[in-house]
Structure formats: structure tokens, C-alpha cells
Amino acid sequence: MACWKILVALLVLFLLSFPLPVSVKAIKAVSLPLTNTTEAKVRCVKSERNALLRFKQGFTDPSDRLASWVGKECCIWKGIYCDAGYNVIRLDLNDRTNNCYWKKVGYSIPGNSTCLGGNISFDLLDLHHLEYLDLGGNDFQGLTTPNFLSSLKKLQYLNLSFSSLIGVPPSLGNLSNLQYLNFRACSYPYDNVERSWVKDLNWVSGLSSLKYLDLAYVNLSSATHWLDSINKLPSLVTLSLQNCSLHYLPYSFPNWNMTSLSYLSLSQNKFVNSELPKWLSNATTIETLYMVYSNIEGPISNVEWGKLCNLQKLYLEQNKLNGDISRVVEGLSNCSNPTIEV
Ligand SMILES: *[C@@H]1O[C@H](CO)[C@@H](O)[C@H](O)[C@H]1NC(C)=O
Ligand SMILES: *[C@@H]1O[C@H](CO)[C@@H](O)[C@H](O)[C@H]1NC(C)=O
Ligand SMILES: *[C@@H]1O[C@H](CO)[C@@H](O)[C@H](O)[C@H]1NC(C)=O
Ligand SMILES: *[C@@H]1O[C@H](CO)[C@@H](O)[C@H](O)[C@H]1NC(C)=O
Ligand SMILES: *[C@@H]1O[C@H](CO)[C@@H](O)[C@H](O)[C@H]1NC(C)=O
Numbered sequence: 001m002a003c004w005k006i007l008v009a010l011l012v013l014f015l016l017s018f019p020l021p022v023s024v025k026a027i028k029a030v031s032l033p034l035t036n037t038t039e040a041k042v043r044c045v046k047s048e049r050n051a052l053l054r055f056k057q058g059f060t061d062p063s064d065r066l067a068s069w070v071g072k073e074c075c076i077w078k079g080i081y082c083d084a085g086y087n088v089i090r091l092d093l094n095d096r097t098n099n100c101y102w103k104k105v106g107y108s109i110p111g112n113s114t115c116l117g118g119n120i121s122f123d124l125l126d127l128h129h130l131e132y133l134d135l136g137g138n139d140f141q142g143l144t145t146p147n148f149l150s151s152l153k154k155l156q157y158l159n160l161s162f163s164s165l166i167g168v169p170p171s172l173g174n175l176s177n178l179q180y181l182n183f184r185a186c187s188y189p190y191d192n193v194e195r196s197w198v199k200d201l202n203w204v205s206g207l208s209s210l211k212y213l214d215l216a217y218v219n220l221s222s223a224t225h226w227l228d229s230i231n232k233l234p235s236l237v238t239l240s241l242q243n244c245s246l247h248y249l250p251y252s253f254p255n256w257n258m259t260s261l262s263y264l265s266l267s268q269n270k271f272v273n274s275e276l277p278k279w280l281s282n283a284t285t286i287e288t289l290y291m292v293y294s295n296i297e298g299p300i301s302n303v304e305w306g307k308l309c310n311l312q313k314l315y316l317e318q319n320k321l322n323g324d325i326s327r328v329v330e331g332l333s334n335c336s337n338p339t340i341e342v
């Protein structure tokens with residue numbers, strides 16, 4: 001009897017010597033065996049596993065990046081993250097090695113390409129809990145960005161940057177939980193295809209939770225009221241409209257609403273007859289401002305620099321500005337706690 005008690009005590013001690021698993025939202029159930037699970041032990045939701053397998057069938061995957069998508073325990077497959085209830089909440093198939101990107105921009109790298117391509121199957125809609133979708137850095141070779149993404153109601157994060165998908169569907173404006181939206185150069189190298197040009201930004205005003213918006217290198221040439229639409233996003237922290245072929249830059253803007261905006265890039269646009277906008281004086285939360293090579297003219301004193309007391313980095317080179325640079329320095333040094341670094 002005593003012998004059993006000692007054994008039990010030792011066993012308890014042994015078990016206690018392992019740290020308790022910390023409960024986190026996205027878990028990788030790494031302790032589960034990959035291939036040898038009996039049906040009773042499988043935690044991945046069957047309908048979601050089947051949806052993922054059909055989704056995978058639509059892909060081309062020359063370097064077999066999805067080799068782990070076999071067996072029944074889909075929560076441990078590469079790029080899949082489940083919540084505590086074993087529902088798939090994240091799908092991250094971004095090629096973080098950048099191999100696909102370098103191949104696309106023309107470097108010859110030996111070995112099979114890591115680009116995923118092919119079709120984006122609507123089986124994705126069977127992942128009812130999906131909050132995070134990253135297909136960025138792949139090569140869908142000019143496939144039209146699927147409209148049905150706007151039905152993924154729980155989506156908080158969507159990254160289709162450098163995916164060679166054509167177009168930004170306005171229906172995405174329905175995704176009111178979205179916090180992160182990245183379409184940076186999404187259509188590269190199909191930027192001259194008319195379907196990749198975005199007519200207006202009216203749809204973004206529906207993205208009421210949005211904090212991060214990157215549409216760099218997307219042709220917004222015909223979007224004239226872009227600032228009015230974006231101004232409906234009071235939570236926005238980061239905005240990049242770099243190289244968007246924007247022509248119109250309002251000089252005055254009476255109702256500045258973006259009181260969280262910290263990063264603004266309007267670089268490499270072809271603004272027509274535009275001066276440094278007076279409304280920047282009201283954008284007092286900005287920390288980083290890029291307005292490089294944007295065809296901006298006129299006096300640098302249009303902005304009351306002394307109001308931009310959070311500014312850390314200011315880039316205005318390659319424009320046609322005039323006036324006394326010391327007005328900028330004096331203004332910024334008038335702040336009670338000057339933050340400027342660059
Ligand atoms: C699978 O698991 C069962 C029960 O745990 C075990 O009996 C069997 O040997 C395992 N098979 C393989 C191939 O590991
Ligand atoms: C994608 O869909 C098209 C049209 O249905 C089809 O011809 C093609 O084979 C599909 N590609 C893959 C990788 O399944
Ligand atoms: C690379 O592609 C070739 C031809 O499609 C294939 O036979 C080979 O298995 C691939 N290699 C890897 C590591 O996927
Ligand atoms: C989004 O995708 C792009 C392209 O692959 C990548 O550079 C970027 O880091 C991704 N964003 C995040 C937050 O992972
Ligand atoms: C998006 O919302 C609009 C208006 O609220 C609606 O007409 C449209 O059907 C919705 N689209 C999707 C894909 O849910």
C-alpha cells in the first residue's frame with residue numbers, strides 16, 4: 001500500500017514540475033499527435049477541416065508549403081490557429097520568407113517558388129469564426145479579388161498585400177470589425193489592368209473599427225473625395241496612400257476627425273496645383289509625416305508648425321516648397337515638450 005502511495009506522490013510531483021499551459025486566445029495544440037488521432041480525440045471541427053481541405057485543393061503550391069495539411073487535427077496545420085473552442089480563427093499563409101516576392105520582382109532564385117496561387121475558394125466562408133486572414137506575398141496571377149470576403153463578418157485583419165490579386169471590392173466596407181486592412185501593391189504587376197483601379201473610397205467609411213489602412217500603389221486616380229471618406233474613421237492610426245496616383249489634395253478641411261492618426265504618408269502622388277495643406281495644422285496627433293515627391297508647391301508656412309507638437313519625423317523633400325525653413329524649426333521648438341527627431 002505504502003509503495004503505491006509513494007508512486008502516486010511521485011507521479012503528482014512529476015506532473016506538477018511541468019508549467020501549466022497558459023490560456024491564450026490563439027492556441028497551437030502542439031501536444032497532439034499529427035497523424036495518429038482517433039476520431040474521439042480530434043478537436044478540430046470537422047466542417048472546418050473539410051472546408052480547409054477544399055480550400056487547399058484550389059491552390060497551386062509548388063514548394064508544398066501546405067504539406068502539413070493532412071490528417072484530422074487541423075488546428076496544428078501550418079498557418080492555422082484555433083481558439084479555445086477549437087474553431088479556426090486565423091489563417092496566415094503569408095510567405096514570410098519573401099521568396100515569392102523576390103521572384104515576382106524578377107530575381108532568379110533557385111528552387112521551387114514558395115508562391116501560393118490558383119483559386120481562392122468560397123469554402124473559406126465555412127470558417128464562421130475567422131478573424132484573421134493573410135494571403136499576402138503570394139502570386140494569384142491576376143485573379144479577381146473575391147467579393148465574398150465581405151461575408152467574413154468576424155474579420156478583424158485582412159492582408160492581401162503583394163498577392164497579385166486584381167481589385168479592391170467595395171463590399172469590404174461591410175466588415176465593420178476590421179481593424180487592419182492592407183492592400184499595398186496588391187495588384188502588382190497587373191497595375192495597368194483597368195479592373196485594378198479603385199474608383200472611389202466611399203466604401204471605407206463603413207470600416208468603423210479601422211486602425212490601419214495601407215492602399216499604397218493602388219491606383220486611386222479617380223477618387224477625388226478620398227479625404228472625406230477616410231475622415232469617417234476616427235480610430236485610424238496609420239494611413240498610407242503612397243504612390244496612389246492621387247490628384248486632388250484639399251487645401252482646407254474644416255472638420256478634422258482623425259484624432260488618433262499617428263502615421264500619414266501621401267508620398268509619390270501627382271497632386272495638381274496643390275499647396276502644403278492648411279489642414280495639417282489640425283492634424284495635431286501626427287508623429288510621422290511623409291509627403292515626399294508629391295508635386296506640392298507654395299509656402300512652407302501654410303502649416304502652423306507650432307501646433308504639431310507630437311511630430312517626430314517630417315519628410316517633405318522633392319517638392320516645390322518655398323519660404324523660410326526656420327519657421328518650421330521655430331514653430332516645432334515652441335512646443336512645451338518638442339518631439340521632433342528627423
Ligand atoms: C496509435 O495510437 C494507438 C492508441 O494510442 C496505438 O495503439 C497505436 O500503436 C498507434 N499507432 C501508431 C502507428 O503509432
Ligand atoms: C481555378 O479555377 C479555374 C476555373 O474554374 C480552373 O480552370 C483552374 O484549374 C483552377 N485552378 C486550380 C489550381 O484549381
Ligand atoms: C519542386 O517541383 C518539382 C516539379 O514540380 C517536384 O517534383 C518537387 O517535388 C518539388 N520540390 C519540393 C521541395 O516541393
Ligand atoms: C502583410 O503582407 C505583406 C506582404 O507579404 C507583408 O510585407 C506585411 O508584413 C504583412 N503584414 C503583417 C502585419 O504581417
Ligand atoms: C454589404 O452591405 C450592403 C449595404 O449594407 C448590402 O447591400 C450588401 O449586400 C452587403 N454585401 C455583402 C457581401 O454582405
Ligand SMILES: *[C@@H]1O[C@H](CO)[C@@H](O)[C@H](O)[C@H]1NC(C)=O
Nearest residue numbers: 191192193197219221222245
Ligand atoms: C490609373 O487610373 C487612371 C484612371 O483613373 C488611368 O488613366 C491611369 O492610366 C492609371 N495609371 C496606371 C499607372 O495604370
Ligand SMILES: *[C@@H]1O[C@H](CO)[C@@H](O)[C@H](O)[C@H]1NC(C)=O
Nearest residue numbers: 208228231232233234255257
Ligand atoms: C467623424 O466621424 C464620425 C464617426 O465615423 C462620423 O459619423 C462623422 O460623419 C465624421 N465627421 C466628418 C466631418 O466626416
Ligand SMILES: *[C@@H]1O[C@H](CO)[C@@H](O)[C@H](O)[C@H]1NC(C)=O
Nearest residue numbers: 252253254255256278279282
Ligand atoms: C481646423 O479646425 C477648426 C475647428 O475644427 C476649423 O474651424 C478650421 O477651419 C480648421 N482649419 C483648417 C485649416 O482646416
Ligand SMILES: *[C@@H]1O[C@H](CO)[C@@H](O)[C@H](O)[C@H]1NC(C)=O
Nearest residue numbers: 217243244267268269270293
Ligand atoms: C510609383 O511607383 C512606380 C512603380 O514603382 C514608379 O515607377 C513611379 O515612378 C512611382 N510614382 C511616383 C510619382 O513616384
Ligand SMILES: *[C@@H]1O[C@H](CO)[C@@H](O)[C@H](O)[C@H]1NC(C)=O
Nearest residue numbers: 304305306327330331332334
Ligand atoms: C512661439 O510662441 C510664441 C508665444 O506663444 C508666439 O508669440 C510665437 O509666434 C510662436 N512662434 C512660432 C513660430 O509659432
